Amino acid sequence: MRRVMQTLMVLAVLGAVAGGAVVGFGLFNVSARVGHLPGVSWVLHTTFRNSVRLRASRRDDMPDLADPSLIELGARHYDAACRTCHGAPGETPSATIAAMVPAPPMIATAVADWQPHELHWIVSNGVKMSGMPHWPATRDDDVWPVVAFLVSVQDGMPGDDYAALTDLPAPRAPGDYCLGCHGQGGSDHVPPLEQQSAAYLEMSLRAYLDGTRSSGIMAHAVSEVPAETLGGLAQWFADRPAEGGVLPDMPAERIAEGRALAQAATGDRDVPACQACHGPDASETSELFPDLGRLPAPYLRTQLTLWRDGKRGGGPRADLMRKAAQHLSDSDIEALAAFYATLPPQDGK
Ligand code: HEC
Ligand code: HEC
Ligand code: HEC
Numbered sequence: 300m301r302r303v304m305q306t307l308m309v310l311a312v313l314g315a316v317a318g319g320a321v322v323g324f325g326l327f328n329v330s331a332r333v334g335h336l337p338g339v340s341w342v343l344h345t346t347f348r349n350s351v352r353l354r355a356s357r358r359d360d361m362p363d364l365a366d367p368s369l370i371e372l373g374a375r376h377y378d379a380a381c382r383t384c385h386g387a388p389g390e391t392p393s394a395t396i397a398a399m400v401p402a403p404p405m406i407a408t409a410v411a412d413w414q415p416h417e418l419h420w421i422v423s424n425g426v427k428m429s430g431m432p433h434w435p436a437t438r439d440d441d442v443w444p445v446v447a448f449l450v451s452v453q454d455g456m457p458g459d460d461y462a463a464l465t466d467l468p469a470p471r472a473p474g475d476y477c478l479g480c481h482g483q484g485g486s487d488h489v490p491p492l493e494q495q496s497a498a499y500l501e502m503s504l505r506a507y508l509d510g511t512r513s514s515g516i517m518a519h520a521v522s523e524v525p526a527e528t529l530g531g532l533a534q535w536f537a538d539r540p541a542e543g544g545v546l547p548d549m550p551a552e553r554i555a556e557g558r559a560l561a562q563a564a565t566g567d568r569d570v571p572a573c574q575a576c577h578g579p580d581a582s583e584t585s586e587l588f589p590d591l592g593r594l595p596a597p598y599l600r601t602q603l604t605l606w607r608d609g610k611r612g613g614g615p616r617a618d619l620m621r622k623a624a625q626h627l628s629d630s631d632i633e634a635l636a637a638f639y640a641t642l643p644p645q646d647g648k
Contacts, residue, residue, distance in 0.1 A: 355420035370444070376515075390406075415449075437513045467479045476520075560573070568626040592639065593643060594640065
């Protein structure tokens with residue numbers, strides 16, 4: 300028995316010395332050109348697939364993935380953040396991307412075998428040691444637009460449809476890239492910016508940049524422009540006239556319920572009157588109180604839920620809003636979204 304133990308110890312020491320030599324003297328060849336030893340790629344890829352299947356569970360926050368405005372937002376984010384590696388539908392990889400180890404699969408292949416909740420897991424978490432990045436935000440409900448887009452690729456989205464969704468006019472002004480998502484007639488999940496003050500817009504951009512306000516989509520967008528141009532971009536949007544968009548169709552009784560909630564504090568649940576800060580006819584004013592008029596109802600619903608659940612960050616006055624939303628019920632949120640989505644912007648910036 301003693302002899303066995305001694306042999307095992309000697310082997311352990313030799314193993315550690317060999318491992319140390321590989322690391323210390325650089326004996327392991329990291330060249331991507333050489334690739335992996337036979338079988339290693341298979342082991343890594345199979346581990347990846349089984350790991351995802353074990354960890355990705357069905358989620359009860361999955362939205363309707365056939366919603367065209369979710370697909371459009373996902374496609375635009377994909378075009379800016381993922382296309383470099385996975386290509387557009389129908390596209391072939393560049394020689395440089397094809398030389399990655401492991402090479403990212405082209406998008407139609409990448410989505411082929413996965414369920415939506417598994418795609419959500421992969422895009423949220425990324426894949427270690429492969430180049431596949433994780434979602435650049437702590438919040439992950441905003442991965443769903445990308446999943447909605449990936450599912451429409453699974454359903455055979457042709458390259459022409461992709462181009463129609465993502466094509467941008469050649470940028471003339473710095474804000475043209477942003478207008479791809481924030482322009483008139485954009486997605487119901489993206490807020491228009493023209494009605495807000497430059498101070499609110501700049502504060503929000505800086506909050507996305509440093510992660511105080513979590514959004515994988517905006518974290519990417521804001522990192523695409525130089526930080527010193529953010530003040531100018533905010534001013535450019537604030538100088539444009541607020542158009543108010545198309546009046547959405549909302550049930551009259553929900554709007555009335557929302558108006559009542561917005562106008563008067565509900566003492567029993569400690570919900571203050573939203574109107575005091577957000578208008579119309581606000582009693583307290585600040586450049587950092589956003590104008591909620593005609594923000595799309597799905598966007599308002601998401602933001603109010605994030606505020607209520609303590610997941611919406613922002614600037615120096617965000618605590619006021621966190622407190623205001625903490626006792627809202629799902630039904631209050633529906634009603635408030637219906638009211639503000641139908642109220643014209645006040646353009647009081
Ligand atoms: C820098 C390159 C890179 C970027 C950017 C990137 N990926 Fe990946 N992705 C990879 C690589 C490499 C893999 C293969 C991982 C493996 O097989 O181990 C991968 C795997 C995947 C898979 C799983 C495919 C499979 O093998 O079954 C999906 C789905 C995916 N990526 C979607 C996305 C989406 C959506 C984005 C943008 C939010 C994105 N990727 C951004 C490199 C990238
Ligand atoms: C791929 C689509 C996309 C692009 C491109 C994009 N945005 Fe956004 N933007 C969004 C989404 C989605 C949100 C909501 C994020 C959230 O939940 O906080 C948002 C939110 C914002 C907000 C917060 C508005 C508010 O009412 O609180 C500002 C400010 C903003 N974007 C400015 C910009 C600027 C400036 C650019 C260009 C540099 C830009 N965005 C590019 C999708 C986009
Ligand atoms: C005491 C002032 C105050 C009250 C009362 C208040 N809010 Fe706010 N609200 C704010 C501030 C400040 C922000 C911006 C915080 C930030 O992003 O830093 C905000 C942001 C918001 C946003 C995000 C808008 C966007 O473009 O992303 C929504 C939605 C909102 N409030 C709805 C409401 C509703 C509904 C109520 C009533 C239940 C309410 N607020 C009550 C101060 C207030």
